[in-house]
Amino acid sequence: MNKKILIAVDLSENSLKAVDYVAKMMECHSEVDITLLHVIREPSPDVMPDEQERRNHVEKNRAESLGLMEKAGARLTAHDIPEKNIQLKIQICSKPVTVAELILHERRSGKYGTIVVGRRGMSKKEEFLFGSISNKVVREARDCTVWVVE
């Protein structure tokens, strides 16, 4: 069994629940490798035309995210998962690709056996208009296990 787990986090309460769930499930499996992946989308140039403003926006977001990612990582070490087995990864995305595509790409390139995502509990209308990352990951993931934590 592949012991690499990819947890996609947007640093919302729900995605932290996913981290907690994995921490509890993997408490007795110190050999597991866990990557926390957070995707920062650069604003679209149509929405924020000034390039410097876009860069600043991403940098601010990255700085804030890093602190929160470290806290999320601490939730894993608190359950005896060795720090050396935890990787924090922030991916900046400046293209109009979806977060689900990025997660699946990372899954393939990192050869993870399991993807873990939280669920935001969107309404039907929101799902129609904005789409759901967890639904897309479940639908399109291949050759791996997907855990959806609610």
Added chain:
Amino acid sequence: MNEALLKEKIAFYSRFPHRGKVNIVTDTSEFMNIKESDVLELAGNFYLVRGEEIEGRFGLDGEPKFWVKKAIDLKDGSSKVIKLVFHESFKMYIGSTPIQCFRSPQKETRILDLTRLDPHFMKGFTIQDRCGNLVRIIDKIQGTRYYDYIHELDADHETYFHEGFPAILDNIVQCVEAINRLHRMGDVHGDIRNDHIFIDRNSKTYIWIDFDYTYEWSENPFGVDLYGLGNILLFTVGKGFHNVPDMSACGPEGMKLLSCLTPDDLSLFFKHRVANLQKLFPYIPDSLNHILMHFSHGAEVFYETSEELLHDLKACQAELIR
């Protein structure tokens, strides 16, 4: 062009002589200050301003859009719609769902360029004014808004559906194909409404207008466009929208129809709008109604791409021909 020649052109093309000095505008930043009878000078071209376009949604006269000028090109007398830069961001509501919307001249410029050979998109080009503002010079479409066209059809629904609808559906399918081409190029229309299609008076081509709305990237980049296409389909199949309060006002017949409706038959976004039109008009074929139900409250699966919608629409077309 000197002032005398300019006045001559104005008199020739507008049929009214210009009195007093011509106010020539080269910086369009302060669009509120640009008035009727001013002349915009943009990259050596001269456009006589004839007033503002009006936000005339749903047959009602609305507010003037001060950033959108009606104009005459003084080179050849052609009518233009000139869109000036107006960076606004606002919360738009789709039904009760808020969505942050931005007006982007860059986006409209890009789409004008991408679709310059596509007959189903408005035609125009962008010029930068003296201060670098992206001014879009759009060819005025001589024709009818789709919204008005459908509303002015003088036929009961059954006659409309059997006689007029198949040809109208063919045109709407062409509009969806045009949106699909745009999506495949990685862009979205952003403001798909039944009054954003014009029917050209001469060619009868259905043409999309006004694509400067944009949104933050989301997991489903085409969701807003698909919502708009769903509305247009409901409007087209139903020959207008059918709302519960209107049916309640139709006496026993309306009440009888209403009693057959369940919450799942209503629109996902508008709780009083009927999506299951087959319950009102039983001659609507299943394949067509099946598409409409993707936009209903009862839908479990949604279209995510215009390709999927097109696939189903083409199957309907084939069925209607049989």
